Amino acid sequence: MKLNFDKTFTDCFGKEVVNEKTGKATNMAESLCMVIFGLNNVGGVPLPPEKKYDLHKISRKIAGNPGEVDLTTEEATLLKEVAAEAYSCGAYGQVIDIIENNV
Secondary structure (H helix, E strand, O other), X not given: OEEOOOOEOEOOOOOEOEOOOOOOEOEHHHHHHHHHHHOOXXXXXXXXXXXXXXXXXXXXXXXXXXXXXXXXXXXXXXXXXXXXXXXXXXXXXXXXXXXXXXX
């Protein structure tokens, strides 16, 4: 499936979420890549090495072409797990909307 993560997160009112440090809108692709980069555990359990490497490959796909990320069903499932661990309800929902509904 081809997905577009080259979007900014928005709040519940449709306004772009702005990073307080940079003053810029928070890009979903960049955020996902940075979350994956720093991830060690999911659900309080250390990630096995093969999942870490799978996530590394996913982050490279996202970083390489954020507007047209080609993910397998298994990769999308793993990315949803990561989003559930890392994000608030609002950000998680936006990631899931892209994966599930190609929004």
